[in-house]
Amino acid sequence: MAETKQESPLHVVVFPWLAFGHIIPFLELAEQLARRRHFVTFVSAPRNLAKLRPVPGELSPRIRLVSLPLPAVDGLPDGAESTADVTPEKVELLKVAFDGLAGSVASFLAEACASAGRDEEGHGKRPDWIIIDFAHHWLPAIAERHGVPCALFLIFPAPYVAFVGxxxxxxxxxxxxxxxxxxxxxxxxxxxxxxxxxxxxKRIARGFLRPNASGVSDMSRFWETEQRCPLLVCRSSRELDGPVCDLLCDIYGKPVVPSGLLAPYDAAAHAGVGDSNDEEEASAAGLIMRWLDAQPARSVIYVAFGSEAPLTPALVRELALGLELAGVRFLWALRETSGDGLLPDGFEGRVAAAGRGMVRVGWVPQVRMLAHGAVGAFMTHAGWSSLVESFLFGHPLVMLPLFGDQGITARLMAERRVGLEVPRDDGDGSVARDDVATTVRRLMVEEEGEAFARVAKELQQLLRDRERQEGYVDELVHNLLKRRNK
Incomplete structure (x- = not known):
């Protein structure tokens, strides 16, 4: 990576929304900043910080973790601190708790600014920037009172950021x-x-435009946050997103800097090593790996839909029966709130007896799964973090987008011929098992699957050009240094 000349290192506060699909790319960004000798204070709720993979030893002196406990909210389960801890319908209550952090954040920032001098270095220096997420509509006003600018880090692909506007x-x-x-x-x-x-x-109009239990719609959160941030950062690269990256500056009327794709290179490099300190999780991962070890090379489709996917009983049933009909080997990682009692009667026993399928309800080390030689394709909701992880290993995709940016992303990936989207009813979004089976077989069994695999390998080469990806972070750091308060 390029050396950045500077008078003093930055001190950046990094504060993601309470979803691991957001927390992980924010952590990747934090580590990239630390590699350039800047200091990062990473803020989240205590249990979320405890679940993070360890920061590499050489970076740990430059990354400080600060936990802010969430206030209790009626209806929110005890201990729920991320979208992975709740069912989709309770995410709005998580936003209520998140908004309740405003007082804690104000106290934290006041203390950080009062006790620090501009001439200090490290975490004792007053923050130069706060990098925030779409949900932080209340935070820029707090930061402005202390003269600290905010940058909005959008973990979504550039085309979706353009579409929202x-x-x-x-x-x-x-x-x-x-x-x-x-x-x-x-x-x-x-x-x-x-x-x-x-x-x-329909979901955008119903779920993003209307106020939820927090009293604020998701779209309003984004707009209010964006308006008060002088700099936007987008998890994108010009090689993948083309002219859309440059178009964003014109659309938003302010600097929009690509961060690169922030792929989990370190996790990929150590994919064969266990990455959980929890004994039960480590045991489950070992069982999965032994099952994969027994399968032929590139014969398994890995199935996972992220940490906050709204999987209905009907959708889970059609997916399960479709995978069974496809007759291919599969490994299905189901989040606990989706897997409980939703699978068809006898399904797990039938596919296990046939030696074709394995279902794991609960935590699964996704990068390790994608890195395994038995995995030949990825069935995904087309969340951007999951796709970036998949690109690292060159897997073609079967895509079933579920909400947010995923539909647009899936269509762009299908247009690029890196995978196929499962057909859905245009009116209600329902899925039929026969369509699941046909789509999976086209990718895994039919001859046309080879063409998708070739394109996936091309994306792998693009993403593994780490020097080019690192260059985007250098560009971002240059912008943070140029625009920090003097």
């Missing part, structure tokens, strides 16, 4: 009905594929 563009071209989202927004040059299906538009 800033508040001013949406005010000029209102989108309130589901149908409004099924065509590209007018601020995107034509022709453009940036649109969603009708069932996805």
């Amino acid at each position: 800033p508040k001013a563009a949406n005010d000029a071209h209102p989108r309130t009905a589901a149908e409004d989202f099924t065509v590209p927004p007018p601020w995107i040059p034509s022709p453009s594929p940036l649109a969603v299906r009708l069932y996805e538009g």
